[in-house]
Amino acid sequence: MISSIAELISDRIGAMPAGERRAAQTLIANYPLTGLKTVAEFSAAAGVSSPTILRFVARLGFQNYPEFQSALQDELAAQLQSPASRTLNPGSAGGAVSPMLEATLDNMRETFRHLTDKQLADIAARLAERRGKTFLIGGRFTDPLARYMAAHLAIIQPDVYHLAGQESIWRDRLIDMGKRDVLVIFDIRRYQESLVRFAEKAHHRGVQIILFTDQWLSPIARFARHVIAGRTAVPSAWDSSAALFVVAETLIGAVTRQLEAAGAKRIRDLESLR
């Protein structure tokens, strides 16, 4: 069975004319990058003419060059999204548990790889500056994450509200929301219409939205000031929210640190209470 284009090439490279073989070797040499460039660049790199490149991809079974490039991109996408955790502790390997854990660890690394310090610091700063109120809400499976975050934030600062219950209930809370306020939304596939509607209305009221979503981006991203895209794919019937959970915890920690650094009175009061 042939799964990757690289395999396909090495499978057929023997039956290729000289020019096309040069093309193949050039592509393999730094796979798959050469294939993502233009035909002209590819041909120049291989030292052959453009038509030879086209005949080469045709021989591989592709209808045209763009189709070939799409295939390469898909392959690359799959590769980038699951870096195939080689760095895993071998002690836990072997069982049925391991694939799940491995995927989760990969998801977290990937999620944070796309997340810079600055982004997180910006979001944390926005959450820490007490200009207005903070609202949190989530979807069917992610609402617990909103609760978790709210439970922590509500301790270190005032005016933190988790929006619970039925749609009509939190829709009425829109009245309280304005430009100075922040709305944290958790929404992963399958995206909930009620949340999108709510986000849109909040956005029109000038509320700044911080969105936790998956890599396919909830439609709410359209209205969001900040978007955190977490990886959710695991070998399970369900998607995993673990990466988003860790981002949430990281943010909670960052906000706490910022408030401490700012010498917030509330924090000192809290410590004296313990």
Place this chain on the structure above:
Amino acid sequence: MISSIAELISDRIGAMPAGERRAAQTLIANYPLTGLKTVAEFSAAAGVSSPTILRFVARLGFQNYPEFQSALQDELAAQLQSPASRTLNPGSAGGAVSPMLEATLDNMRETFRHLTDKQLADIAARLAERRGKTFLIGGRFTDPLARYMAAHLAIIQPDVYHLAGQESIWRDRLIDMGKRDVLVIFDIRRYQESLVRFAEKAHHRGVQIILFTDQWLSPIARFARHVIAGRTAVPSAWDSSAALFVVAETLIGAVTRQLEAAGAKRIRDLESLR
């Protein structure tokens, strides 16, 4: 110093108009693949128009779109050649994020290292066999985990209840609990007296208790049939529940798989509903 385009983006994303910010977020969400596609595809993915994409890359300092793509390809080439550097975003290394993430990943590895497949399989089996009811409850910060687990389990099987609200409310639910029932409790430091009391009473009624706790073990461990001890230490003012969260997700997956394997009618009915 800015070395990667991803960094460049997150550096300037704050100063971007809404449309371009959307483009930026879409690109970051699955970086760098979207940037390698055509302007039309990029714009479609981001839900904005082509000119917005072009203005976006112009703002990043590129003369034209091909130049932008070349830069992405160069970056990708460097990454593909040294996979080690790919593990973490160099931008976030050394920052405040990395220690938190590292600690969390370590916690998970450690947690699962002390957790055998058999333990998890036993617990999953206990949750999957539908002899009685399943109750879930958590403490101040861990109750969201109970909710999260309940939200999933309640779908694949009947008689799953999350115990919410005030102590008096769930204390009264004890009446419904018996030998055939399971109680899942989340309790980490500082352990809540109310939960301990509740666990003790449930235990005396013959309820089987599955406890999620930290490595120092909640006093409830005394009454529990199964104990899952997760690592919680992170460089933050708060403890991390992330490891427990992942165990919960793993269990949810395992229970689902067992029910599927058993050919549970409910699972088939569910699938026909979708």
Place this chain on the structure above:
DNA sequence: GGAACGCTGTATCTTATGTTACGTATTTTG
């Protein structure tokens, strides 16, 4: 509340990319 500014999308244009046709060179085969 009005005016200026800036952002965004539609439509048009231009560029350059992929594609194809054809003639020459090279190899293969009888």
Place this chain on the structure above:
DNA sequence: CAAAATACGTAACATAAGATACAGCGTTCC
């Protein structure tokens, strides 16, 4: 060795890509 078949490159073509001009709209700031 000759003839056929195949491979390859040059050059012209059509298409689709990126770029630009402009008008409408929302936002902000007097």
